[in-house]
Amino acid sequence: DIQLTQAPPFLSASVGDRVTITCRASQGITRYIAWYQQRPGQTPKLLIYAASTLQSAVPSRFSGSGSGTEFTLTINGLQPEDFATYYCQQLHSSPYSFGQGTKVEIK
Amino acid sequence: EVQLVQSGPEVKKPGESLRISCQESGDSFTTHWFTWVRQIPGKGLEWVGIIFPGDFDTRYSPSFEGQVTISADRSVATTYLHWSNLKPSDTAIYYCARGADFYGSGSPYNPLDQWGQGTLVTVSS
Numbered sequence: 001d002i003q004l005t006q007a008p009p010f011l012s013a014s015v016g017d018r019v020t021i022t023c024r025a026s027q028g029i030t031r032y033i034a035w036y037q038q039r040p041g042q043t044p045k046l047l048i049y050a051a052s053t054l055q056s057a058v059p060s061r062f063s064g065s066g067s068g069t070e071f072t073l074t075i076n077g078l079q080p081e082d083f084a085t086y087y088c089q090q091l092h093s094s095p096y097s098f099g100q101g102t103k104v105e106i107k
Numbered sequence: 108e109v110q111l112v113q114s115g116p117e118v119k120k121p122g123e124s125l126r127i128s129c130q131e132s133g134d135s136f137t138t139h140w141f142t143w144v145r146q147i148p149g150k151g152l153e154w155v156g157i158i159f160p161g162d163f164d165t166r167y168s169p170s171f172e173g174q175v176t177i178s179a180d181r182s183v184a185t186t187y188l189h190w191s192n193l194k195p196s197d198t199a200i201y202y203c204a205r206g207a208d209f210y211g212s213g214s215p216y217n218p219l220d221q222w223g224q225g226t227l228v229t230v231s232s
Binding site for chain 2: 018032034036038043044046047049050053055063085087089091092094096097098099100101
């Protein structure tokens with residue numbers, strides 16, 4: 001089974017900051033990775049798929065990159081509504097596991 | 108727009124059985140994959156398993172195989188998650204989610220673009 005390791009597990013940032021979250025896969029998954037945002041008390045929301053394709057209606061300050069085993073989610077110009085927990089998910093092979101999450105908190 | 112409507116919260120005792128549901132409104136039930144995800148309160152997302160109602164192909168995470176059963180009823184466009192012997196460690200929110208069709212709707216490699224509201228299952232004596 002493929003394991004996903006996200007880093008960091010927590011980060012504190014200010015409005016306007018640039019934030020980068022990494023997701024490392026235990027084996028190559030080409031570009032079969034998605035990123036989700038989960039605000040407190042809400043359901044997860046798809047942000048990015050195929051490593052770098054922005055889901056419809058997701059603000060352009062979100063971007064994704066990477067291939068193989070190393071992936072990043074970047075938020076350029078953090079907004080108040082972006083304080084949430086972010087998860088990566090690999091879609092290369094079953095079980096389609098999630099990373100353990102990165103909680104972005106207000107500094 | 109497709110909506111996934113899940114059944115309401117449940118409070119059960121250890122050893123009891125339970126089935127929770129997720130109904131899809133729309134007409135894509137037999138052409139998309141549906142995933143179940145567990146979230147223990149305050150913790151992360153865990154992939155439970157996936158079903159394709161078109162042919163009932165079902166796959167489980169090894170962590171959940173034998174502990175739960177995923178099924179689907181095409182006549183009511185509903186997928187189910189079933190336990191026959193609940194444990195306190197099953198206490199969690201369970202989400203259903205539909206796979207997108209970016210790679211073709213019949214592909215299990217699609218990310219999850221529609222989510223149900225979640226069902227809180229509490230198991231306590």
